[in-house]
Amino acid sequence: MVPRMWTVVGIGSVALIIAAIVMQRRSAVAASGSGASPYTPKDPLAELERKAAANASLAPLLAIARARDVAALHARVTAQRGEWDEVADELRALADAIPRQAYDDFVAKTPGPTSRLLRGAHGVAWAWTARGAGRGEDVNDVAADLFMRRLEDARADLEAATGDAGDPTPWSFLITVHLGLSSGRDVASDAFQNAVDLAPAHFAAHRAMLNFLNVKWYGESHDDALAFARTRRGVLGPNHPVGAFMVISAHFFRAEYLCQFESKREEGLAWLRFAEVKAELADLWDQALASADLGARREEVLSMTAAVLFLAEDKPRCRAALERLGTPLDFYAWYFTADSYAGGEQAFEAARAWCKS
Numbered sequence: 306m307v308p309r310m311w312t313v314v315g316i317g318s319v320a321l322i323i324a325a326i327v328m329q330r331r332s333a334v335a336a337s338g339s340g341a342s343p344y345t346p347k348d349p350l351a352e353l354e355r356k357a358a359a360n361a362s363l364a365p366l367l368a369i370a371r372a373r374d375v376a377a378l379h380a381r382v383t384a385q386r387g388e389w390d391e392v393a394d395e396l397r398a399l400a401d402a403i404p405r406q407a408y409d410d411f412v413a414k415t416p417g418p419t420s421r422l423l424r425g426a427h428g429v430a431w432a433w434t435a436r437g438a439g440r441g442e443d444v445n446d447v448a449a450d451l452f453m454r455r456l457e458d459a460r461a462d463l464e465a466a467t468g469d470a471g472d473p474t475p476w477s478f479l480i481t482v483h484l485g486l487s488s489g490r491d492v493a494s495d496a497f498q499n500a501v502d503l504a505p506a507h508f509a510a511h512r513a514m515l516n517f518l519n520v521k522w523y524g525e526s527h528d529d530a531l532a533f534a535r536t537r538r539g540v541l542g543p544n545h546p547v548g549a550f551m552v553i554s555a556h557f558f559r560a561e562y563l564c565q566f567e568s569k570r571e572e573g574l575a576w577l578r579f580a581e582v583k584a585e586l587a588d589l590w591d592q593a594l595a596s597a598d599l600g601a602r603r604e605e606v607l608s609m610t611a612a613v614l615f616l617a618e619d620k621p622r623c624r625a626a627l628e629r630l631g632t633p634l635d636f637y638a639w640y641f642t643a644d645s646y647a648g649g650e651q652a653f654e655a656a657r658a659w660c661k662s
Contacts, residue, residue, distance in 0.1 A: 428459030549593030
């Protein structure tokens with residue numbers, strides 16, 4: 306299935322069926338539709354240095370990246386066995402800060418599921434570096450082909466990593482690979498189920514599957530992602546922060562899509578301000594997020610939650626979320642709120658000023 310945002314255009318004849326198939330396989334390359342993103346690809350090592358400067362827990366990871374020491378990374382991940390959220394968070398934070406050759410050399414010398422996991426996780430980030438963060442029409446053929454090849458390599462590594470039968474981490478990364486390769490919803494859903502069978506509240510798997518179900522990717526409708534999120538909250542329990550954050554994220558995705566991709570800002574804001582939605586957001590904050598231990602996902606959860614509460618005009622809860630958050634390192638959750646602001650950071654500051662008023 307080709308997502309509606311990526312419908313193939315410019316092919317004047319059905320006789321060009323092969324070209325159409327190639328374009329379908331590249332559907333994820335043409336991802337961002339008409340809503341411009343303010344982000345451009347960043348140097349992964351510099352980005353890790355920026356985050357580590359504000360988060361001391363990332364210092365060991367930064368040292369590994371600077372030394373290009375995949376053996377040390379392997380030892381660290383092995384020692385964290387069972388702390389699956391931490392493993393996924395660190396591999397995601399590391400991204401492709403270590404050059405590919407270091408992984409290739411290590412896998413050749415030290416084969417095994419964990420080695421393949423490390424290279425596979427690197428490959429996912431490396432693929433998106435090749436693609437870039439711009440709109441689909443700005444991705445040239447060379448970048449598109451490189452994106453696909455790197456994702457295929459990542460899939461091979463991650464599938465090999467599932468040989469460690471107790472580790473959900475490769476399954477969580479495979480969901481993102483299946484998104485990029487247009488593998489289909491059933492394949493992605495199987496990967497998600499495999500992950501949560503091993504770790505029911507695995508944050509990375511939930512995040513990846515909800516993103517897959519976003520309308521700008523493969524969701525049939527906004528209700529599709531919301532139904533998934535509410536179902537997972539029901540499975541995990543109403544007080545569980547992962548399920549609660551999935552529901553908040555689904556509301557965020559709907560408002561973001563309407564504002565950024567369909568230029569229906571008023572409709573997007575109105576959704577978050579409907580009495581039923583606003584009540585649900587309040588319940589999610591009060592029951593599950595106001596005092597939860599969010600660990601390494603603290604900034605991501607609180608930043609998006611505060612942005613949603615700001616747009617929903619829930620000042621008391623937005624204020625509480627901002628007080629817990631402090632100043633974030635990343636303003637992704639704020640950029641589409643920036644209707645009359647210069648960008649996400651300015652929107653964040655406006656929200657903080659509004660909460661103090």
